[in-house]
Amino acid sequence: MEKILVTTTENIPGKKYEIIGEVFGVTTQSRNAVSDFGAGLKSIVGGEIKGYTKMLTTSRIDAIERLRQAALDVGADAIVMMRFDSGSIARDMQSVVAYGTAVKFI
Template sequence: MLIVTTENIVNHKIKEVKGPVFGLTVRARGIGKDIFASFKGLIGGEISEYTEMLEDARKQAVDRMVENAKAMGANAIIMMRFDSGEIGQNMSEIVAYGTAVIVEEE
């Protein structure tokens, strides 16, 4: 599956637009990570536990978006983006979205 953040794919022609696709995941931080992050926040620096959690969430959101596009019969996704938000005090929502298309090499 080709995935790009642009409107077009170099050396490809869009034959059909299938429509919007998305993949969504919600992750909750554990109390242990929150306590550790609070201490690390006092010292400064990257909080690798949260970074890892968000990287995993983005990958899962992309995987779900790709499955959605495949179910629509697409072979590419253009204009792919991420969005995120918080739900409550300890949950993060990550969504990957774009436009599912059928492309053909020129």
């Protein structure tokens, strides 16, 4: 895939661009029984739940890659003002969305 610049800032230094519009990439992942068991134990003694951390890290990476593909699909050169949002679906699923504004350099 062609590399699309993704930035959380509104402006890209040295670049002028026109706005194409909003783009997003979303992924939903489920927790597995082993992670849930480990999470239950960690809730008693405290500490990081590495299975969940890994799941959320993977979800963010997947969401950004889908965001880049969405930008390519509309002919963008970059995405500005990228943000993440996440939430639970039911009890055992986590959804992560990466969204921003697709722009074309002029």
